Amino acid sequence: MENETPQPPETRRGFLTSFLAGITALLAGIIPPLAGLGVLLDPLRRKSTLGKAIRVTTLAALPSDGVPRKFSVMTDRSDAWNQFRNVPIGAVYLRRTDEATVEAFNVACPHAGCFVDYRNEEKKYLCPCHNSRFNIDGSVQDPKSPSPRGLDSLVVEVRNGDEVWVQYQKFQAGHAEKHPAI
Numbered sequence: 001m002e003n004e005t006p007q008p009p010e011t012r013r014g015f016l017t018s019f020l021a022g023i024t025a026l027l028a029g030i031i032p033p034l035a036g037l038g039v040l041l042d043p044l045r046r047k048s049t050l051g052k053a054i055r056v057t058t059l060a061a062l063p064s065d066g067v068p069r070k071f072s073v074m075t076d077r078s079d080a081w082n083q084f085r086n087v088p089i090g091a092v093y094l095r096r097t098d099e100a101t102v103e104a105f106n107v108a109c110p111h112a113g114c115f116v117d118y119r120n121e122e123k124k125y126l127c128p129c130h131n132s133r134f135n136i137d138g139s140v141q142d143p144k145s146p147s148p149r150g151l152d153s154l155v156v157e158v159r160n161g162d163e164v165w166v167q168y169q170k171f172q173a174g175h176a177e178k179h180p181a182i
């Protein structure tokens with residue numbers, strides 16, 4: 001039977017010192033890249049402005065006969081590196097449905113995202129890309145239209161008697177149901 005030779009204390013100390021040095025080097029190698037990754041991804045963690053109410057125009061700018069008008073949606077945006085004041089993030093059609101009530105649609109066609117045009121002589125929206133046609137209330141007018149759903153309505157409210165605020169939102173194209181885009 002063999003006896004185990006006890007190791008001298010210096011050898012154990014040497015091993016412990018090497019082990020701790022290895023752990024320290026490992027942490028020193030991992031932590032800086034992780035911190036850099038956090039900075040790099042920071043803009044992705046910023047809150048989106050989509051879905052927030054934005055003041056778009058006034059009631060006075062909307063024809064009283066219910067003809068839709070197109071408006072850019074402007075707001076401030078920022079990310080980790082830049083701040084942008086009053087930049088366009090999309091566009092909407094607005095129309096009065098009565099004296100103080102407004103209807104809003106995102107201008108993007110739900111088929112593939114082209115901007116639709118309003119044709120006043122036909123009282124309908126037409127998508128120039130693949131000819132989807134929509135009634136003035138946003139519903140699909142022509143069943144042969146490739147769009148899988150009507151125009152995307154948006155929440156709109158009149159504040160302070162005259163200001164038109166829209167909860168601007170983008171939706172995924174190509175689905176029969178409205179799914180908010182991220």
Ligand code: FES
Nearest residue numbers: 109111112127130
């Ligand atoms: S993008 Fe509008 S019909 Fe295709």
